Structures are given as C-alpha cells and as structure tokens.
Amino acid sequence: MRTEPDIGRVVSQLTKDSFALILAGGRGTRLMQLTDERAKPAVPFGGKFRLIDFTLSNCVNSGLRRIGVATQYKAHSLIRHIQRGWSFLDGRFNEFVQLLPAQQQVREAWYEGTADAVFQNIGLLRRHAPPLVVILSGDHIYKMDYGRLIASHITQQADMTVACVEIPVAEAAGLGVMSVSADWRVTGFAEKPAAPEPMPGRPGFALVNMGVYVFNAEFLYEQLIRDADDPRSQHDFGRNVIPHIVPRYRVYAHRFTESCVGMQPDGTPYWRDVGTIDAYWEANVDLARVVPALNLYDASWPIWTHQEQLPPAKFVFDDEARRGMAVDSLVSGGCIVSGALVRRSVLFSGVRVNHYSRVEDSVILPQCEIGSDVVLKRVVLDRGCRIPDGSRIGVDAAWDRERFHVSERGVTLVTPAMLGQPVFAVR
Numbered sequence: 484m485r486t487e488p489d490i491g492r493v494v495s496q497l498t499k500d501s502f503a504l505i506l507a508g509g510r511g512t513r514l515m516q517l518t519d520e521r522a523k524p525a526v527p528f529g530g531k532f533r534l535i536d537f538t539l540s541n542c543v544n545s546g547l548r549r550i551g552v553a554t555q556y557k558a559h560s561l562i563r564h565i566q567r568g569w570s571f572l573d574g575r576f577n578e579f580v581q582l583l584p585a586q587q588q589v590r591e592a593w594y595e596g597t598a599d600a601v602f603q604n605i606g607l608l609r610r611h612a613p614p615l616v617v618i619l620s621g622d623h624i625y626k627m628d629y630g631r632l633i634a635s636h637i638t639q640q641a642d643m644t645v646a647c648v649e650i651p652v653a654e655a656a657g658l659g660v661m662s663v664s665a666d667w668r669v670t671g672f673a674e675k676p677a678a679p680e681p682m683p684g685r686p687g688f689a690l691v692n693m694g695v696y697v698f699n700a701e702f703l704y705e706q707l708i709r710d711a712d713d714p715r716s717q718h719d720f721g722r723n724v725i726p727h728i729v730p731r732y733r734v735y736a737h738r739f740t741e742s743c744v745g746m747q748p749d750g751t752p753y754w755r756d757v758g759t760i761d762a763y764w765e766a767n768v769d770l771a772r773v774v775p776a777l778n779l780y781d782a783s784w785p786i787w788t789h790q791e792q793l794p795p796a797k798f799v800f801d802d803e804a805r806r807g808m809a810v811d812s813l814v815s816g817g818c819i820v821s822g823a824l825v826r827r828s829v830l831f832s833g834v835r836v837n838h839y840s841r842v843e844d845s846v847i848l849p850q851c852e853i854g855s856d857v858v859l860k861r862v863v864l865d866r867g868c869r870i871p872d873g874s875r876i877g878v879d880a881a882w883d884r885e886r887f888h889v890s891e892r893g894v895t896l897v898t899p900a901m902l903g904q905p906v907f908a909v910r
Contacts, residue, residue, distance in 0.1 A: 494634045498546045501633065502613035502700075504604065505538055506597050507621030508555030508585070513759045515888050516898045517865060520906060522554065524621035525561035526763070527848050527866070529770055529779060529786075530813040530829050533564055534757070535621040536788045539580070542619075544744075544784050545629040548578040549611060552621065553600045555585050555593060568789025583607070596718035602707040608700065616703050618720070620694035624766060624777065625754040626784055627695070631742035635735070636697040642732040643702070645669060645725070646695035648739040648754045649688045655679035658756070659692035659721045661736050669734040674721040692721065693739060693754060702732070744784045747776045760890040764863055767829045767846045771812050793817030793832055805838055815849075823853070837872075845877070865898040867906070 511523025518526065524535035535552070542550050550572075554561055562582055572578035583604050585593045594600040601608075601618060608616060615636070617629060627646070636644040647661050660679045662671035672692070673680065679689040698706075706724055710716050716723045728734055743752035753776055757763040769775050779786060793816035798807040805822035812825050815832045822838040831849040836842055840857040848866040853859065857870050860877035864870070876883060877895045888896040899906050 494630060494637060495546065497614055497637065498630045498633050499548070500613055501547060501549070501615040501617055502608060502611050503542045503547045503550045503617045503619060503629070504583075504601055504608070505535070505542075505550065505552045505619045505621045506600055506694075507535055507552050507561060508558070508594055508600060509622065510556045511622060511758060514757075514763060515760055515896060516900070517760065517763070517863070517896060518557075519898070519900070520557060521560045522556045522558055523758075525558075525564060526622075526757075527831055528624065528757070528763075529767065530815045530831055531790060532786060532788045533561075534624065535561065535565075536568070536786055537624050537626070538619050538621050539565075539569060540784075540786045541625075541627050541629060543572070543787060545627075547617060547629050548572055548576075549613065550580045551583045551604065551607065552580060553583045553585075553594065553604065555600075558584060564789055568787065581607075596716075596723075597720045598707060598710050598716075598724045599718035601703070602711050602718070605704055605707060609704070613700050616698045616700050618694075618696040618698065622758075623694065623754065623756055625693075625739075625752070626744040626777075626781075626786075627739065628742045628744055629695075632695070632737050633697055635737045635741065639667075639735040640733065641697075641735040642699055643725075643728060643734045644697040644737050645734065646693045646739055646742070647690045647736045648693050648752065649682065649685065650691050652679050652681055652687055652689045655689035655691050659725070661690045661692060663690060663736045667736045667738070669729050669736050672721075672725050672729050674726075690736065692725075696720065745778050745781055748774050753777050760863060760888070760894050760896050761892045764846055764861070764890075764894045768827060768844055771827055771829055773811070791817070791832060796820070796830075800838070831866075861894050863894060863896045865896070867899050867904070868897055868902060869899075869904055870897075870902075 507524040509523050511518045526534050528534050569580045660673045682688050682690050739752045747753050755766050757766050796814040796818040798820045800807045800822035807820045807822050809825035811827045813829045817833040818830050819835045823836040823840040826843045828842050828845045830847045833850045834847050836853045837855045842859045845859045845862040847864045851864045851868045853870045854872035857874045862877045883889050883895045887901050
C-alpha cells in the first residue's frame with residue numbers, strides 16, 4: 484500500500500511528464516475594439532502583464548513545464564510576448580513553451596473549435612508521449628496549483644477531470660454549468676444555459692466549468708478522433724466533447740477551492756473571466772485597492788512576464804495647483820506624472836500624464852500620453868492613445884457615445900483608431 488509521500492512523488496513525476504496545451508487563439512469579441520488588433524490572451528492586465536501570463540505562470544509554478552500554446556487570431560503580439568518573456572525554460576531538461584499556430588497539418592482548415600485545436604496538434608502530443616494532457620484556457624485570471632488538480636484526477640481514477648468554480652447563479656448563464664453526484668462525479672453539463680442549475684445545498688450558486696481539463700492521454704486521442712469524424716459536431720469541448728463523454732465515461736469535477744493559491748480576503752477563491760469591458764475594467768481597478776481581491780505580491784507564486792527595461796516611475800512638481808501624485812493606484816515603470824493627479828487607477832508602462840490633468844478610476848494601457856488639463860473618469864485607454872489638451876472623457880456619457888464605446892455600466896473605451904490616430908504595429 485502506498486504511503487502519502489509515495490503518492491506525492493507519483494503526482495510530482497506525473498505533473499513533470501504531462502503536457503499542457505493552452506488554447507490562446509480566441510478574439511474575445513465582447514472586449515469590443517480592445518481586441519481589434521490582438522487576441523484576447525494578449526490583452527494587457529494589471530499594469531505589466533498579459534492575460535496569458537497567469538495560465539503560463541500557473542504551469543511553471545506547478546512544475547508543469549512542457550507547454551504548447553495554440554494561437555490563431557491576430558497572434559503577432561502574443562507570439563512576440565511569449566518569445567520575449569517565456570524563453571527561460573531549459574530545453575536540456577525537456578522544458579519548453581512551444582508556439583502552435585494553425586498550420587493545416589491535418590486538413591486544409593484553421594482551428595474550428597477548442598477540440599479541433601487540440602486534434603490538429605495530436606501528432607505533436609503523441610511525439611511527446613505524455614501520460615496526461617492538461618487543456619487550459621489562455622484568457623482567465625486565477626492562481627492554481629495544477630499539481631493538486633492532477634492528484635485529484637489520479638485519486639478518482641478519472642478519464643477526464645474538469646476544474647470548477649462556484650459562482651452566483653445570476654452570473655453563470657454565459658458559462659458551462661456542471662451537475663455532480665455526492666462523490667463529485669459529473670452527471671450533467673449545460674453550455675451557457677438560460678436557467679443555470681443551482682448546486683445541491685447551495686441554491687444561489689452554480690458549479691461552473693473553468694476551461695481547465697485533465698485527460699488521460701490515450702482517452703483524449705480517442706475522443707478527439709471520434710469528434711473530428713462527426714460531421715454534426717462544432718468540435719468544441721463545451722458544446723460537443725464533454726456532453727458526449729459525461730454519460731459514458733468517468734468524468735469528475737474538481738473544486739477550485741482545493742487547488743487555488745491564495746484566497747480572496749473574504750475566503751473565496753479568485754477566478755475572473757474578464758470577457759467584457761466592464762469585467763476587464765473592474766478587475767484592473769480592484770488591484771489598486773488597499774486590499775485587492777487578487778494578491779500579486781505573493782513571492783511564493785510569482786506571475787512571470789516579459790518586462791521592458793524602463794526607468795522608475797516619476798512624479799514631478801509640488802505646487803499647490805500642480806502637484807504630481809498618485810493615490811490608491813498602480814503606476815508602472817517608465818511613467819511620468821507631471822503636475823497631475825491620478826486616483827484609483829492603473830497606469831501601464833510608459834504612460835505620461837501632463838500638467839493639471841486628473842485621472843480617476845481608469846485603466847491606461849502602455850505608451851499613452853494624456854495632455855494638459857484633461858479629465859478622465861472610468862476610462863480604458865488602449866495602447867498608444869494621445870489625448871489632446873483640455874479633453875473630458877467619462878464626464879458626459881452622451882458625448883462619449885458619439886465618439887467612443889461606452890459599456891453597459893458606463894466605462895468608456897478609447898482606442899487610437901477612435902481618435903483618428905495611427906495604431907501601433909505591435910499591440
């Protein structure tokens with residue numbers, strides 16, 4: 484009979500030998516013009532990161548270091564970011580991050596769904612011969628130890644394990660909702676149901692698919708081939724593969740609370756799908772609070788990224804009416820706040836805010852320049868925007884709607900194209 488240390492060693496070796504495939508080809512249309520020039524996983528987040536950095540960091544920190552990234556939609560900035568920031572893994576130890584653009588190796592078609600993206604790379608997976616394949620989304624924000632997920636998969640003797648998070652029923656309609664038995668075996672799955680089924684014993688909450696899966700490798704290959712041969716299939720895990728295998732095979736749910744790294748101040752796990760402008764704005768601005776929901780300062784679970792070599796942020800002028808300062812804000816390297824006030828905001832690298840301007844509750848992406856006597860409130864500025872002197876954005880919603888995109892909750896998105904300015908070649 485194996486002891487706990489023996490099981491720990493087995494799981495550690497399985498994690499090391501497994502292959503992680505990150506699906507990073509989606510546009511993310513609900514982010515509107517923010518994804519006109521970049522894939523959703525490449526969207527900047529938190530002052531210095533990209534969305535995909537959280538999934539990649541989870542892999543590396545968990546000991547899962549054989550990683551493929553499947554790309555498709557406007558992938559140039561994503562590919563450039565991974566090449567610059569994720570080349571530190573050592574191939575001599577069989578560690579790597581491989582970019583997997585759609586290459587039409589199986590048939591003359593691009594990736595046609597999440598399952599098809601994996602199917603078209605089935606030859607690569609077989610060459611690496613992993614015992615398990617971990618399928619991950621590249622555009623969610625969370626910190627998770629995939630080793631614990633793999634341990635759960637092995638303990639349950641599952642064919643497939645689905646990581647799940649508990650969220651309010653009112654927020655679950657746009658996601659995949661799981662039904663489970665008392666031992667957490669999945670008994671039903673509904674993709675984006677109009678009326679999500681509540682969890683047993685928690686009537687206000689639904690059990691939601693996180694887009695994080697563990698498969699026994701050979702079982703995965705069998706299901707991908709079966710699905711690829713089905714002309715009625717959309718070749719999607721949520722719509723087709725999972726509903727097919729749930730009633731036929733051993734599929735178990737894994738509660739995110741069991742593998743989450745660092746809980747929120749209220750004791751619940753942090754997981755965000757920042758798929759809308761409102762969700763994106765809220766998740767960024769929350770980081771500037773005194774006690775944010777997501778802890779980025781945990782040295783035991785660092786979030787890795789590519790970081791340009793920039794000078795420290797600078798705050799200049801101390802006159803009564805022209806004081807350079809930032810309060811309850813994140814300000815990245817290369818920023819200059821020159822006689823302006825920044826409150827409850829996130830400034831990415833290389834932002835300049837000029838005299839007498841006021842930036843409040845806003846998310847300013849890299850290389851933006853905000854002119855003098857400007858007021859920005861509840862604004863998301865895309866990379867490279869140049870805001871003219873005297874501008875007022877986020878003050879008059881009706882005026883903003885004629886020029887920019889205003890979200891349901893009143894957040895104003897501004898891009899260079901909306902301002903009639905050149906779009907950066909690399910986003």
